[in-house]
Amino acid sequence: MLAAARAYVAARWRGLAGAFAAGVAAVGVVGGVLGLATVAFGLYDTTATNPHGRVAAWALHHTFINSVRRRSGDVAGPPGFTAAQVAAGFDQYAADCAMCHGGPGVDRARWVRQLEPSPPFVIDSARQFTPAQLFVILRDGVKMSAMPAWGETRTTAELWNYVAFLEALPRISPAEYAAMRHARDPAEREH
Amino acid sequence: MLDGTAVIRSLSPLPLLLALAACAQPDRPHWPVVGDAASGRVWTERMGCGSCHIIPGMENATGLVGPPLIHFSRRTMVAGYLPNTPPNLVRWIKEPQAVAPGNAMPNAGLSEGQARDIAAYLYTLD
Numbered sequence: 001m002l003a004a005a006r007a008y009v010a011a012r013w014r015g016l017a018g019a020f021a022a023g024v025a026a027v028g029v030v031g032g033v034l035g036l037a038t039v040a041f042g043l044y045d046t047t048a049t050n051p052h053g054r055v056a057a058w059a060l061h062h063t064f065i066n067s068v069r070r071r072s073g074d075v076a077g078p079p080g081f082t083a084a085q086v087a088a089g090f091d092q093y094a095a096d097c098a099m100c101h102g103g104p105g106v107d108r109a110r111w112v113r114q115l116e117p118s119p120p121f122v123i124d125s126a127r128q129f130t131p132a133q134l135f136v137i138l139r140d141g142v143k144m145s146a147m148p149a150w151g152e153t154r155t156t157a158e159l160w161n162y163v164a165f166l167e168a169l170p171r172i173s174p175a176e177y178a179a180m181r182h183a184r185d186p187a188e189r190e191h
Numbered sequence: 192m193l194d195g196t197a198v199i200r201s202l203s204p205l206p207l208l209l210a211l212a213a214c215a216q217p218d219r220p221h222w223p224v225v226g227d228a229a230s231g232r233v234w235t236e237r238m239g240c241g242s243c244h245i246i247p248g249m250e251n252a253t254g255l256v257g258p259p260l261i262h263f264s265r266r267t268m269v270a271g272y273l274p275n276t277p278p279n280l281v282r283w284i285k286e287p288q289a290v291a292p293g294n295a296m297p298n299a300g301l302s303e304g305q306a307r308d309i310a311a312y313l314y315t316l317d
Contacts, residue, residue, distance in 0.1 A: 122242070
């Protein structure tokens, strides 16, 4: 009697497990076919004029943030930055970064709005990332965005200059920033 | 005894009451449509607005440089000193440096139409 009940329960479980496995396989096959069809028939809109949907935007952005976190652990940042580093960093920022990332009261270059994902204004980037994380973003760039890996053409000291300026940026007023730009290049005006 | 018909009959004014409650919502300006809100949402994303502003319902719009744009359709002031009307909002979006010289929000070279679309989108933020 007990043995028969046990056999019945075991058979029921096998049946359920089989159905579950078949369900998982079916979902996998359908998912794989949909994924391949998306690639093969151009179903995902890669034009930059249509921003990513919410799911893609979320997935890309959080993949980026978590990748940077994972890869910045062994970067030892300096305990602080000197005024000379901030000044050098501003100079480099004006030359390399401002066209895509703007500044207090200053827009990005006009053509930058045509990029997707849209390069962010970085006024408060130092509040969103640690110095080590900013260093990794600058050195290694960001895949599937327009952010280059500056480590290829800039020295480590120069990379830290960028970080020094980004750390100072939240405390620079639009008027101060305008004065710094004017001092660097008197011809430079708002776009 | 309470039968099903009685219950339904007693609930029948409910939709009407709900509709009245929705109409009676206070402090909700009903602006004329100033532009195309769907286009405005795209422009808002492409102009990078979310790197300085929290925008409800927009992924990655988490900036804390300027004020969050939550409840924008019910905001009283734009730029801290202009009443939040469509013409004022459109002007602020289009030329923030002319409206409040030296503030941190840049002129982005938007056309009148783009600024109106963005304003229409902001007015969908209840």
